[in-house]
Amino acid sequence: MKHNLGIFVSILSVACCLDSQCDDMDSDLCKTFNLHVNVCSNPCLSKICPRTCDKCPRKCYSCNDANSLDNCNTTRICPDRTYKCLVHEGIASDFSITYQLGCATNLVCSSLFGNGRVLGRRKKKSINGECCNSDLCNKHDPSKKRQIVISLETTTTEIITNRTDVITNSTIGSMNPTSTPITNELTFNATQDNIKSSFMTSTNTKGTTTVVPVITTSKIPGCADIDTASCQKLASLKRDMCSDDCFVHVCPRTCGKCPECYSCIFMDTPENCTDRSVCSLGEKCYVVEKYLDNGEHGYRAGCLHEDVCTRFHINAGNVFGRRSDHLGLILDGDCCNGDLCNHHPIIHTTSTTTTTHAPTHAPTHTTTHAPTQPQSTTTPPDGCMYVAGHHCPTGFSLVEGKCLFIGTELSTYESAKISCKYHCSNLLENISDRDIDSIRILMDSVFWGLPNDRKVIILGAHTDSHNHLVWDTSRQRVPGVPRDLHGNDCLVLEGHGGHRGPHDHLLKPSSCDDIHYYICEAKFK
Structure with a gap:
């Protein structure tokens, strides 16, 4: 002894x-992913969830x-x-x-x-x-503990227990073999601690009983993240994940690999195109100016594979002015990066890396502001610090292929711009419905516990000389906002809408002097 x-x-x-060192990257993350797909059969998720997959x-x-x-x-x-x-x-x-x-x-x-x-x-x-x-x-x-012994050789069940629990033959009748049993005796623990609702028992034709996890599976539509909130959390833990094609297929939207584009076969101007489509993995938005065979002038917009975009861009000199059976006589155009970037004419340039938007923009405000820094920032600006291999700078979150930072200081529009500049970034602009869905998830994480009516963030838009709300950088009109701004001259995003889908109603004109939180975008690498 x-x-x-x-x-x-x-x-x-x-x-x-x-x-x-064998452990899940994050056990809660693995559990959440497992509600949507079998992480152990996924070549990427199984690598970050080895304990969940019983490999440790x-x-x-x-x-x-x-x-x-x-x-x-x-x-x-x-x-x-x-x-x-x-x-x-x-x-x-x-x-x-x-x-x-x-x-x-x-x-x-x-x-x-x-x-x-x-x-x-x-x-x-x-x-x-x-x-x-x-x-x-x-x-x-x-x-x-109590012990339950089930004899597989007969239909007699012996129960050994120091409790008053009783299991009848009918309870386990489905476990009796229909052929010669593989083993003489099966003994298992039956404490409530070991009985989980997430497992079920199945019996095969040989009478062997197995316990398998019950996994709720869902078909992932088109180019979509397995689960957006989980992908955002994964991006914060594995900050280079979009460099791995394996993880890109798990979280294509978070990695910004399937943009939302305006899609119209023919319209007189790109701004009049209202139909949208989500591109497949590896596609970009494009817009081309053309003449139809009948001499009608207009534009075509949609999605195009990035390899075709590259060839189109390089060989544009041999394409413009020539007739295409599918596109008519092409005059100008190109592909662009980002969601809804093809809502205006795109002028092709000779550079292989630069695309110029028409009309070219100029700042609307010429007033110079003092380089005031946010009062709560006492360390070097996060947006200026990139760790080698990381997509986003320190302090920024990867959302829909964008590096975003939500400022938690209440600011006016001008103060918010200064704060973003201090973090080597700009106020977020040119956002799509799917951007808004994912940004709302980020807002819920940052503003946890904050009343919904206070979850409002300033975007990078202002009124131009025609009293139209336009994005700060592109100077293109913000789609979906009311024409009558009631004297408001800036734009905010409300994060407490009651449903998913078209989100124009969440983009609200607001006074530039009103104070709200704000959201900055830094360069994605």
Whole structure:
């Protein structure tokens, strides 16, 4: 007896001092992803969720001489997969009950509690305890366990328990084999701690019973993230994820790989195109100016694969002025980057990297402001600091292929612009419906606990000389806002709309002197 306990304590001491790097990147993130897809069959998610996929050594509670199981909150990862979690109830020198918890080898478990066929509690030489083979399964009082033994050779069921629970033959009738059983006896733990609603039992034609996770699956429509909130969290933990094509397929929208574009076969001006479409992975927005065969002048807009865009851009000199069976006589045009960037004519340039928007813009305000910094900022500006390999600067979140930062100081429009400039960024502009969906998720995270009616952020737009709301940089009109601005000269986004879908109603004209929170966009690398 002393020899066995000596081995037991020795094994616990060694195992408790070892650790492993095999663990989920974030257990809650893995659980959330698993509600939408089977993470263990996904080549990318399985890499960041190895524990969820049962590819890691066991994680066990680990304490020596704990006077209460509730007081044991230390956990350890066992040295390798040959270890199980163990709990043992003993008596201290003052005759008080103590508990030993930790990792133990299969040999120790068999020596102390049985030959491995019994997975429940077994007393041997007055040892009260058990080994179990799942993460954090060893935080329970072994004296309160019950054991259910089901004989597969007959329809007679023997129930061994120190409780009054009763399971009838009809309850487990579906588990009786219809052919020669593979094993003579199946014993399993039936404590409520081990019965999870997330698992179900299935029986195959050979009578073998298996336990499989119940996973809620959903078909991912087109080019969409598996789950936007999870992808945003993943981007904050793995800040270079969009450099890996594997993760791009998991979170294409977060990586900005399938933009939303205006899509019309023919219209007199791009601004009159109201239909939108979400491009497939690897496509960009485009707009071309053309003449139809009947001499009618107009534009065509939509999505085009980026490889075709590249060839179109390089060979434009051989395309413009020539007839196309599909496009008519092409006069000008090009592809562009970002959501809804094709809502105006695009003038092709000779540079392979530069596309000029027409009309070219000029700032509407010539007043020079003092370089006032946000009062709450006492460290170097985050937006100016990029870590090698990261897509976004420090402090910015990756949302829909954009690096965004929500300022939590109440500001006017002018103060918000200065704050963004201090962070080497600009007020966010030119946003789509799908941008708004994802920005609202980010707002909920940043403004957790804030009343919904206060979740309002300033965008990069102002009124021009014609009293139209235009984006600060492109000088293009903001679509979907009322023509009558009632004297308002700036634009805000409200984050508390009641539904998903078209979000023009969430873009509201506002006075530039009103104070709200704000959102900045930095360069995506």
